[in-house]
Structure formats: C-alpha cells, structure tokens
Amino acid sequence: MLADEMRAVDVLFAQEDVDPKRIGAYGHSLGAKEALYLTAFDNRVCAAVASEGGIGMDSTNWEAPWYLGPIVKSEGFTRRHDDLIALIAPRPFLALGGETGRGCADGVRSWPELLVGQRVAALYEQPLRIGLWNHGEGHHLSADSGKRIVEWLNAYVAEK
Template identity: 40%
Template sequence: MTDPLTLRREWVDLLGAHPAPDAEIRVGTAQTDGAIRRIPVELRSFGLDLIPRLELPASSSPCPVVVLPFYDTQVLFGEPSPLYPDPDARPTRAFARELLAAGLGVLAVPWWAEITAGASAARELHERYGPVAEEHLRQHPRVTGLGRSIADLRLAVDMLTGLDQVDGTRVGVFGHSLGGKLSLFAAALDSRIAAAVTHEPGLGFSHSNWSDPWYLGARVPADRDLDQLLGLVAPRPILYGGGGASDGAHNEALARSAAGPGSRIETLHHTGGHPLPEDVLVQMIDWLRRHLAA
C-alpha cells in the first residue's frame, strides 16, 4: 500500500497544486466590532489578488477557524452579491454567519475563477468560467484549474497557522457544491486541516463535472478515484453529506471503500437534493464545533 505522503505528492503533482511563484500573504491590523474581530487579509497568487474575509469571535483567542471556500464571500455572510443578489433566499448560503454564531472563526475564501469572471454577464457555467479557465491553462499549462484552487487554499492555511489569534491545531474546512469539492481536496492534501465537512462534492469522477476546464479538464486520472482522497483525510474526522443529487446512494459504495482501520468518516445524507437544507447545515456546524473543540 502506498504511504500517505507519497499519495499526497502524487495528487499535488497531478493537479499542479504547488504554491504560485508569486505567492504572497498580507495581513492587516485586527479591528474589533462588538463580538467580532476582523483581520484584513490579502493573498497574491498566480497574478491575482484574493481578498478573503477573516472574522473571529472577539471573546476567544486563539480560536478555531473554519476555512470556507465558495464562489464569493458576500453571500457567505448573508450579504447581496452579484451571483446571489437575494440575501434572504432559502435555504441560506450564509454559512459564515452561522459558523460565527456557533462560536467558530471563519476564513471565507473567494474562488479565483469567479473573481476573474466577475465582470462577465454570463451565468451559464461554461460561458462564465470556461474562457477564464482556458486562459489560465494557456498561462500555466501544468496547473489545473482545481490545482490552482487548492494552491490558494494551502496559502490561506499558511496564513492562518501564522496568526497569534488562531489556534493552528484547530483549523477546519467546510464546503458545499464547488466548496465541497475544494474542501475535500484541501483536507486530503493538507494534513494541517484537523476536521472537514464536504456536502454534495460529487464523490467519484463519474458523478460530477470533474472534467470541466476549471477543475481537471483532460487530466482526470484513469488509475484512481476520489475514494483515495477521502481515505487520505480519514485518519482525521470528516463528515461527508449529500442530498441524492451529486452524492447519495449511488456513491455510498465508493465512500465505504475509503474506510480502513482507524478511519473517521461519517456520513449525513438527506433527500433534499443538491441544496444544503438548513436543518442539515445546523447539524454539520455542530459536528465541526465539537470536532474543533479544545
């Protein structure tokens, strides 16, 4: 059996998920507003400035922090965004707001492809993200779109583990849909992540759009599948959920194949389809809170 370090190196090389040549972290001065401490953060990666949002409970330091990748950051805090103009839409996508209410810090990380495509009026996935993914591959042919995303998240974890206000041993990751894909890969390839939640990621290369150019394109491997990724997380706790769309009974066998001695894979399936129902969100946040407790 191949050891975890070798497997991680193989996946990182397959994705091209190495740090960007221009990788840079800039951290500003913390400001406290009532119960929340906000720390300005900028990440430079592959020629693009990412502006994550780092918010922590002011009453707890150092505290656990959940990395939260998604298209943009505004919607995660219950604010209108270009993609999601209705902040009151249900079920809610304000995952960051709910995590903060549970006493967890949050680092919301926007997706590089959405930042790049932000001025486009297109809403269909291939029209909106296809051109920016193809331009990325032209400039960085060894770095898949997914690899670029994971390199950004590893840079974000670098930043978190260097902050006095953050307990670097209690960094989690939470993701739904696009974010579920990114949370699965980030947790598998970065052992500093202590616990992970992935909802509707599309476990298995045949169960989602992994061959799209902003993910793996032509580099979907034929000699392995995503149970290997899940297995790389499994010595640490991971909660895998699905609503019967991308994830459910049709890929439960693949999830089971990742389990081994000492694995800590838990599942939380529902019948609500691809969206994350609010009662399931509450359960997932409570699970993270317990697993990131001191």
C-alpha cells in the same frame, strides 16, 4: 484552487489568536470539492465537511476543464477519489448528500469512496469518523443541513 486554499491555511497559522490544531474545512458544491482536496493534501486540517461536491468521479462534472479536465473520462485514467478519502483518514470527514434532483452530486453513490476511507481509518485503530449524512433534499443546503455541519465541526474542530 488547492494552492490558494493551502495559502489560506498558512495565513491562519500565522495568526497569534488561531489554534493551529483546530483548523477545519467546509464547502458546498464547488466549495465541497475544494474542501475534499484541501483536507486530503493538507494534514493541518483536522476535520472537514463536504456538502454536495460529488465524491465519486462519475457523480458530477469532474471532467470540466476548470476541474480535472477530460482526461478523467479516459480509459487509462485510474485515479479515483477514494484515494483522497484514504489520505484524509483517520481525520473526521463528513459528506452531505442530497441523493436526487437537479445538480445533486452525493448520496448513497458516495459510499464506495467513503468505505475505503473507513477501512484506512480502521488501520489507525481510531473511532469511525468518516461518513455520510444523506438528507435527501437535493443539491440545496437547508437550515437543518447547516445545523448538522455546525454540530460536526463543533465536535471535531471547536471542541478539539
């Protein structure tokens, strides 16, 4: 999936009417996982929002064969997604969490990874732009959440 997303950014960059400094990423659920990885590994993405993707390795089904596979649950597996948040820093990154309910993947439990990103961003002496909006509405995406996403992307992509 990541290679496909990076090719999509290549296509955007090839368009004459696209400002290459204003490429953002957004995703919900599976799309949030994709936005997380794309933003970490493609610094052409200037800002991102990941809604309910499950930042923590134990917060969702990262062990599924279509994601990272069962190896992520093995004792010797040491990678965690704080590595990805650190790669994103100091670029703006917002996680949306629903906290509880069926399928809920993010919320207060997402802070350990996000705090690593904030500490890395501080090394750049940039404003704090990595955070969590915990709407507490479960896994679904409400109109209010959609409004917050648009506001974030307008602030860090459209108005860049």
